[in-house]
Amino acid sequence: MGLKIWLDGKLVDQEDAKISVFDHGLLYGDGVFEGIRIYNGHVFELDAHIRRLYESAKAIRLAIPISSEELTGAVRETVEANGLSDGYIRLVVTRGAGTLGLNPFICKRSSIFIIADKIQLYPEELYEKGMKIISATTVRNHPLAIPPQAKSLNYLNNILAKIEALDSNVPEAIMYNHEGYVAEATGDNVFIVKDGVIFVPPVEAGALPGITRNIVIKLAQKENLQVVEKNLTRFDLYVCDEFFLTGTAAEVIGIVEIDGRMIGDGRPGPITCLLRKKFFEYAHGKEK
Ligand code: PMP
Numbered sequence: 432m433g434l435k436i437w438l439d440g441k442l443v444d445q446e447d448a449k450i451s452v453f454d455h456g457l458l459y460g461d462g463v464f465e466g467i468r469i470y471n472g473h474v475f476e477l478d479a480h481i482r483r484l485y486e487s488a489k490a491i492r493l494a495i496p497i498s499s500e501e502l503t504g505a506v507r508e509t510v511e512a513n514g515l516s517d518g519y520i521r522l523v524v525t526r527g528a529g530t531l532g533l534n535p536f537i538c539k540r541s542s543i544f545i546i547a548d549k550i551q552l553y554p555e556e557l558y559e560k561g562m563k564i565i566s567a568t569t570v571r572n573h574p575l576a577i578p579p580q581a582k583s584l585n586y587l588n589n590i591l592a593k594i595e596a597l598d599s600n601v602p603e604a605i606m607y608n609h610e611g612y613v614a615e616a617t618g619d620n621v622f623i624v625k626d627g628v629i630f631v632p633p634v635e636a637g638a639l640p641g642i643t644r645n646i647v648i649k650l651a652q653k654e655n656l657q658v659v660e661k662n663l664t665r666f667d668l669y670v671c672d673e674f675f676l677t678g679t680a681a682e683v684i685g686i687v688e689i690d691g692r693m694i695g696d697g698r699p700g701p702i703t704c705l706l707r708k709k710f711f712e713y714a715h716g717k718e719k
Contacts, residue, residue, distance in 0.1 A: 437508065437512075455529050463519075560621065565601055565602045574635070580638075603616045611665070614637030623671035632669070647706055671694060
């Protein structure tokens with residue numbers, strides 16, 4: 432049996448969940464989205480995701496045609512209709528069907544759809560052994576071009592960096608901003624540890640304000656670990672003691688090599704493992 436998709440106010444069968452070829456989401460990547468986890472039947476950090484979605488929409492002058500309360504209800508309804516207790520939700524708002532011109536204001540009504548499905552996980556081995564990555568040559572979007580804080584449907588910047596990673600036979604790449612500072616990975620935020628202190632690039636360096644990032648920072652502080660937001664260079668990544676990425680899909684994953692430089696002793700470090708464990712407990716320990 433296929434999935435039930437929430438599309439513009441109704442739950443429909445997967446085969447009937449269709450979007451116009453004139454939708455500017457498809458024609459121009461004009462729209463916004465969220466990726467959200469379901470843990471133990473609980474939609475993880477739904478309020479934070481809904482808030483970020485409305486902020487992304489505001490940044491691109493996209494009016495979401497329903498209230499955040501209605502949208503929150505729609506997400507829960509979709510999860511229930513698909514009987515999921517662990518999984519992944521893709522919540523998408525497109526500009527809607529318009530003409531072949533760029534003008535977004537001709538599009539009468541944006542489309543909203545919600546997919547709730549099982550999640551494709553990275554193999555457990557990757558978490559145990561840690562991941563090897565590279566630095567991308569593709570520079571992160573300039574903040575005055577497409578604000579990296581907005582989670583828009585226009586992901587070509589990240590996709591070009593991802594292709595560089597895949598060409599090098601690794602799953603992820605670090606993206607640097609126009610000034611050469613670390614921005615983020617193609618779909619995850621960056622953390623490093625040096626001499627017991629955790630360093631994270633500020634969001635203004637060109638990162639999405641990751642919801643996992645926020646939680647991991649809080650969990651680290653709860654463990655009395657010092658977290659410093661600071662611009663990081665490629666050199667900082669090369670000589671750090673520990674390195675990990677955070678994101679909704681990847682959760683907390685250790686990095687053990689970048690551009691052929693081994694990190695620490697080549698295994699995920701103790702702070703990485705501690706925070707991965709704390710994140711797991713936090714995500715799974717919540718009430719329904
Ligand atoms: N950066 C980018 C570019 C992303 O796409 C994501 C994943 N949505 C993240 C960071 C991590 O954000 P979050 O923890 O909210 O999933």
